[in-house]
Amino acid sequence: MKYILLGVALSFMGFGNAQDCSYNFRGQLTDFHDGTAIVGAAIYNRKSDTYITSDLNGTFTLQNLCAGEISLEISHIACDSKTVTYQLKGDMAETIYMEHHIEELKEVSVTGHTARKETQTAQETLLKAETLKKYSALNLGDALKEVSGVSSINTGNTVVKPMINGLHSSRLLILNNNVRLQDQEWGIEHAPNVDINSADQISVIKGSGALAYGGDAIGGVVVMNPSRMVLKDSLYGKITVGAQTNGRGYNAAALINKSFVTGWFASAQGSYKRNGDFEAPEYSLTNTGLESSNFSFRAGKKTFGSGFEVYYSYVHNTIGILRASHIGNIADVVTAINTQEPIVIDPFSYDINAPKQNVTHQLIKGSYFKRLKNFGKLSFQYDYQKNERFEYDLRVGEDRNKAALDLNLQTHSITADVLMDAKTDLKFNFGILGRYQNNFANPDTGVRRLIPDYDKYELGTYFTTEYKLNEALTLDAGVRYDFNRIDAKKFYQTSRWEERGYDQDFPQFVIDDLDTQLLTNPVFDYHTVSASAGAKYVLNDKSYLLGNYSLSSRPPNPSELFSDGLHHSAARIELGDIRLKPETSNRVAATYNYDNSKLSVLVEGFYNHIQDFMYLQPTGVEQTIRGAFPVWEYNKTNAALFGIDLSASYQFNAHWQLKDQTAYIKGDDLDNNQDLIDIPAFNTVNELLFALPTWHHFSASLKSEWVLKQNRYPENDIQVFLAATNENVLLDLSSPPPAYHLLHFYTDMDFKISDKNQLNIALNVNNLLNTNYRSYLNRLRYFADDLGRNVALQLQLNF
Amino acid sequence: MKNSKIIYASILSLIFFMGCSNDDNPTPVNQEEVITTLRVALVPETGGNSVIFQQQDLDGDGPNSPVITVSGDLMANTAYTGSITVLNELSSPTEDISEEIQAEDEDHQFFFSFANTSGSSVTYSDSDSNGNPVGLSFVMTTAEAGSETLTIVLRHQPNKSAEGVPEGNITNAGGDTDVQGSFTFNVLN
Numbered sequence: 001m002k003y004i005l006l007g008v009a010l011s012f013m014g015f016g017n018a019q020d021c022s023y024n025f026r027g028q029l030t031d032f033h034d035g036t037a038i039v040g041a042a043i044y045n046r047k048s049d050t051y052i053t054s055d056l057n058g059t060f061t062l063q064n065l066c067a068g069e070i071s072l073e074i075s076h077i078a079c080d081s082k083t084v085t086y087q088l089k090g091d092m093a094e095t096i097y098m099e100h101h102i103e104e105l106k107e108v109s110v111t112g113h114t115a116r117k118e119t120q121t122a123q124e125t126l127l128k129a130e131t132l133k134k135y136s137a138l139n140l141g142d143a144l145k146e147v148s149g150v151s152s153i154n155t156g157n158t159v160v161k162p163m164i165n166g167l168h169s170s171r172l173l174i175l176n177n178n179v180r181l182q183d184q185e186w187g188i189e190h191a192p193n194v195d196i197n198s199a200d201q202i203s204v205i206k207g208s209g210a211l212a213y214g215g216d217a218i219g220g221v222v223v224m225n226p227s228r229m230v231l232k233d234s235l236y237g238k239i240t241v242g243a244q245t246n247g248r249g250y251n252a253a254a255l256i257n258k259s260f261v262t263g264w265f266a267s268a269q270g271s272y273k274r275n276g277d278f279e280a281p282e283y284s285l286t287n288t289g290l291e292s293s294n295f296s297f298r299a300g301k302k303t304f305g306s307g308f309e310v311y312y313s314y315v316h317n318t319i320g321i322l323r324a325s326h327i328g329n330i331a332d333v334v335t336a337i338n339t340q341e342p343i344v345i346d347p348f349s350y351d352i353n354a355p356k357q358n359v360t361h362q363l364i365k366g367s368y369f370k371r372l373k374n375f376g377k378l379s380f381q382y383d384y385q386k387n388e389r390f391e392y393d394l395r396v397g398e399d400r401n402k403a404a405l406d407l408n409l410q411t412h413s414i415t416a417d418v419l420m421d422a423k424t425d426l427k428f429n430f431g432i433l434g435r436y437q438n439n440f441a442n443p444d445t446g447v448r449r450l451i452p453d454y455d456k457y458e459l460g461t462y463f464t465t466e467y468k469l470n471e472a473l474t475l476d477a478g479v480r481y482d483f484n485r486i487d488a489k490k491f492y493q494t495s496r497w498e499e500r501g502y503d504q505d506f507p508q509f510v511i512d513d514l515d516t517q518l519l520t521n522p523v524f525d526y527h528t529v530s531a532s533a534g535a536k537y538v539l540n541d542k543s544y545l546l547g548n549y550s551l552s553s554r555p556p557n558p559s560e561l562f563s564d565g566l567h568h569s570a571a572r573i574e575l576g577d578i579r580l581k582p583e584t585s586n587r588v589a590a591t592y593n594y595d596n597s598k599l600s601v602l603v604e605g606f607y608n609h610i611q612d613f614m615y616l617q618p619t620g621v622e623q624t625i626r627g628a629f630p631v632w633e634y635n636k637t638n639a640a641l642f643g644i645d646l647s648a649s650y651q652f653n654a655h656w657q658l659k660d661q662t663a664y665i666k667g668d669d670l671d672n673n674q675d676l677i678d679i680p681a682f683n684t685v686n687e688l689l690f691a692l693p694t695w696h697h698f699s700a701s702l703k704s705e706w707v708l709k710q711n712r713y714p715e716n717d718i719q720v721f722l723a724a725t726n727e728n729v730l731l732d733l734s735s736p737p738p739a740y741h742l743l744h745f746y747t748d749m750d751f752k753i754s755d756k757n758q759l760n761i762a763l764n765v766n767n768l769l770n771t772n773y774r775s776y777l778n779r780l781r782y783f784a785d786d787l788g789r790n791v792a793l794q795l796q797l798n799f
Numbered sequence: 800m801k802n803s804k805i806i807y808a809s810i811l812s813l814i815f816f817m818g819c820s821n822d823d824n825p826t827p828v829n830q831e832e833v834i835t836t837l838r839v840a841l842v843p844e845t846g847g848n849s850v851i852f853q854q855q856d857l858d859g860d861g862p863n864s865p866v867i868t869v870s871g872d873l874m875a876n877t878a879y880t881g882s883i884t885v886l887n888e889l890s891s892p893t894e895d896i897s898e899e900i901q902a903e904d905e906d907h908q909f910f911f912s913f914a915n916t917s918g919s920s921v922t923y924s925d926s927d928s929n930g931n932p933v934g935l936s937f938v939m940t941t942a943e944a945g946s947e948t949l950t951i952v953l954r955h956q957p958n959k960s961a962e963g964v965p966e967g968n969i970t971n972a973g974g975d976t977d978v979q980g981s982f983t984f985n986v987l988n
Contacts, residue, residue, distance in 0.1 A: 326975055327975055327976075328954070328955065328974070328975030328976030328977055329975075329976040329979060331976060331979070332975060332976050335973070343958075343973040343974075344973065394955065394956065394975065395832060396832060396899055396900075396903055396906070396955065399831055399832050441825070443825065443826050443827065443828040443829070445828070446828065446829060446830060446831030446832065447828065447830065447831075448828050448830060448859075449825075449828060452825070453825045489824060489825050491825070491827055491828070493858050493859070493861040493862075494858075495858040495861040495862050495863045496858070496861050496862055499861075499862035511824070512824065514827060516857065516858065516889070517827055519824060519825075519827070565860050566860040573860055622860075622862060622864070623856075623864040623865055624856055624859065624860050624865065625834050625835065625836075625837065625854060625855075625856040625859075625865050625978055625979070625980065626834075626976055626977060626978060626979055627952075627976055627979035629860070721981075726912060726913070726914040726948075726950065
């Protein structure tokens, strides 16, 4: 990081001829935070056009000054330059506070793209704007796969949920501009409602090391941050347009930032993308189109001492779900699996018909911070989120265009946070969070509610500390307590209530008896404690070690408690369990990192033991008028996950580089002595890059993605009666698809249009060889192949 | 101090959130287009007793299995005029889904299959506007005496032009199953 000594104009007002030029000015330069002296700062006096530097006590003296205004510009490495003006009428002595603190570079930075990690000892990887720009037309879940050990669980190719070290959905916490996303994230088919184009930087933290964000991040934390504002007068932004062959998609995104030296700033960002039906190598994937419109705006004032920000974000997605994946009963799945091609293949269309999802997510945030001398920083934040989710099924008659699922989730959160960083080597951070959430399931759908109406109250408090013992060793530790109350109003079928045995255990919950249905009011309180401790040990200037232990605890989500009914796309009856208790994870992790000018290696290992791990397990078959359906119940077990993630790169010379990203993970259901379902198979991504920086920053890369067959999976096969042949057959839902190998090609160049304007042109070819494949972690793998070749061209203009 | 005011206001608003619980009860869902009942009336063309096959599942996708009733035995070597009624008995008044099927007959087809080899067969006696069968009306002809199981499947959005489908073969039909019921009965001489 370089800090440029800025030259700022000084003005001097003389008083005619009656100048007395014998005054002295004595300045004391002091750190705003801890009051220490600032040594070696440059003080520039414009009038005399002279420089002096502050001494070991942080003091300096200017002699023989004339009366009138004196203006000094003070600059120091790792400080923001500061201009001070005084009216000199005699000798003066002043203390000048400087913003000298490495931590503060996070807040007020002279460049827009300073890398900033969220944690000290956790396994954290940063994805920066250069990487994210490749994913402008894609999803958060696609981009995060740049991190070794991060995969995704998909429903088709447009519903992409990130998966960190084998865990996803409620076990991951996603923060968008410091607001924890509350968007029905329990659903495996509910992709995060964020626009990747709004992020300038994304941090992926494996495990729950970042306690300030929540105590229930058993899998990990994803922190998306917009670009940081520069404390100077500037106007910059970028415009991105792209088009791709597969799905005949097109996308556009624009971002504009305006900032002022006074600290005021405003930023607006929008994006739109549209895809028609995507294509597998051999056929069209009917009804897989997508339309996405996003907008965000933020403004505020941010100076060193205080600041505020208001933020609004709007994300709207309409996502088609593969037509062939809608099935009536389990026998239809047999037909779907046996016919190697999807049952419905129509010509290409941009139309998005049922089954489809239509989701709108809005977020409003207001935040304020104040820095106090010799103390630290206080922050307050209020945020409100409104998530409206409509899911449309294939329906008949008047209900044809009526949503089958209509959920409205509203969340208010307030947080207060104190960061005590007056001492560079010992910092404390503590805070409190209150949250209220209301879910409304609209009964007008004419379909029994999947998730009931509920109110949820959350109170959390945390304390973390960071201690820099010496140059080599940094320690951190933290503890957090959370209280959760869920107060639901749910209709149970009387038959289900009794079959579950709830009539014996929870008779007090029944508030109304409607003959075939019961209205119940379950109220549950959960108290959970989480903690973390870690160390970073710098071995030498090329390598370091990280060690981290974290305890985290997650209360059951509404789906785990209350699911009750037929899940169409999975052709199964899913049942929650109101007896479930929070699950508790104990995770230990170790990292070794080595970096020299040519070789860089990062090895991350972890062991995650989860007590009372909640998961869906097949337990039998129920007959309905549509035929038989397997029943999957939420159950608990003790689970253990173990994995090693490797990232390495080797620079052969100025032009050639080889990169590797490999992950291995193993998941065990300890109680039932079997494998966990949906664990990513061993995968290795190797990339050969060629760069010619002198020629328009030309770069090209050929990437090989090799995913082995998952051989460790639970057997969940069931017997199904087929009316067509009047026989029972074994339905194999468990066997993972075979291994696959894909090649991808990427190239880009920069063209300087003017001093400030630069055009980046990128060409990306995915699945270069148009390989047929199916992924174990795609829930539509039973019905259709994954995507075929896609050629995408993208232009990005930076100004 | 200003900051303590903010903290105070924050705590107050938190208490406000905690206190503003909504005590209104949700309204029950009036379940639409749920099929609870498949009723098959078989009337012998030569006169005699009608037979009713019925499958009824009043808790939908609840834990209770559908109740299957067969009102009597069938006669061997007899043609029966068959008609199907599909009902939603959870809605009040009872909703006749067969009317919706009739209205969208191009998107629906019933399929009939027999488990044993008694020689019974079904032929469609209705058709949609494209001349393809629907199956709300049919003729079932019994052959030899014995025990037999008839499985009836209603498919939504089948591919009616696929091979064998107009003749009543479900193999290439595709679509989603809306109703599936199996009825075991005796054919007597």
